[in-house]
Amino acid sequence: MTPDILWAPFSEFAFMRRALFGSVTLACSAGPLGVFLILRRMSLMGDAIAHGILPGAALAFWLFGLSLPALTAGGLVAGLGMAGAAAWITRRTGLREDASLAALYPISLASGVLLLGLAGRKLDLLHLLFGSALAVDTPTLYGMLGTAGFSLLVLMLIYRALALDSLDPLFLRSVSRYGALAHAAFLTLVVLNLVIGFQAIGALMVVGLMMLPAAAARFWSRRLLILLPLAALIGAVCVWLGLLLSFYANLPSGPCIVLLAGFFYLFSVVAGPVHGLLRSTSFPMTV
């Protein structure tokens, strides 16, 4: 494969460049968020929230049509609302947070589908769930760049609190009041990335871009400061190669990107130096 083959589609077509820049920057912010989701034992939360944003996005679509700010605001409110409602139910009733999320997201999904039906206009649900990176227009690209930049900046600011809150929440609470704030900011970033991502590569595909590189990175390093950029790098490379595969094989872009990330994850499970199947001599403790 020559360098020309690896770059030609992007130099030739503006829509490919937009898809590449947008999705790579999104991968760079979604990957580190995925690492923290895993460390905080919230791996399935991304999936639940991706469904949770649907009613907000559907309502925004019903009222305002395909407007980027309206879809973003609607998705954000619905996603944060669902995460907040799950946390509230957990705090008030003692039901585990994963259980209350699992109970709420089918409600959100069903409400979203119903709202789309009531809207009466044609918006393909498949497009909303699986999206198309190749349909990224300039405003969406700016939205993705802005979201990624904002996410990385906030993540840098809350990094220490978030890490210590994941490692030893009681100690953090004894030295700082910022644990709860860091958690809330982190959840907001997760929702924001999912919302902006669902418009570009689809609500479910962006969960793959968030979790698969993060899960794969865990098989290559035991250091948080390496895991975070590594997850971003894996995601970015999968976006690039996935778009090429999509272009040359004439396949949908979202699944190509996520399936490549999936293949790399499976490769990491087998060959990764940290508890990979080929390196492991004993069954490790759960990570």
Next chain:
Amino acid sequence: MIECHGLQWGAGGRALTPPLDLQLTAGSLTAVIGSNGSGKSSLLKVIAGLDRPLAGKITCEVPLMGGVAYLPQQQHVDRQFPIRLAELVSAGLWRSRLGRSEKRIRLHKVLSDWGLLDLQSQGLHALSGGELQRALLARLSLTDARVLLLDEPEAALDDVGLRLLWQHIERWQREGRTLVLVSHNLAGLSHHNCDGLLVARSGCIKAPIRQFADERQRLGLVA
């Protein structure tokens, strides 16, 4: 240093003991003892401000944030978290305003004090229970807190670790810090000069620890 008036704590709105009045002076060492489930750790969390009391009031001369440091039990720490021992210990400098090089010097000294220099690059997953406990105590040592609340500090420590722990506890006392620790090791505690606070459903009793050691059979502290 710390005063509790009519303090009640517990889970699910049910108080574990009758109201407690307690005064802890600067430089004092109080060992909280009692049977499993009596509410020893819960009392520590309430004093640390991590849980709310059901009733009563706690007044503390120092601010909770920065003035009071808390050593949690090991199970609250995620052993698989991908950081090194030195990074865990350095969290004790969270509120420190020292410069980077001064922080590094303090960290090095504390690691040396707790016999952890050779382990500083180890991941948490590779540490034994005793090594992790020493790391948590080293992290506590780095705080400048005037009140130290230690939940089962002796857990998993070997003889060397226990000797280091008690050397530090005596030093902290000399520095005028107020110490409260939860312990099940009544026999070990009786070798040290400290007060005991028996936490029990029928009520709390504060007395010199040796008195509890002498009467442990009657108080139901042994099988």
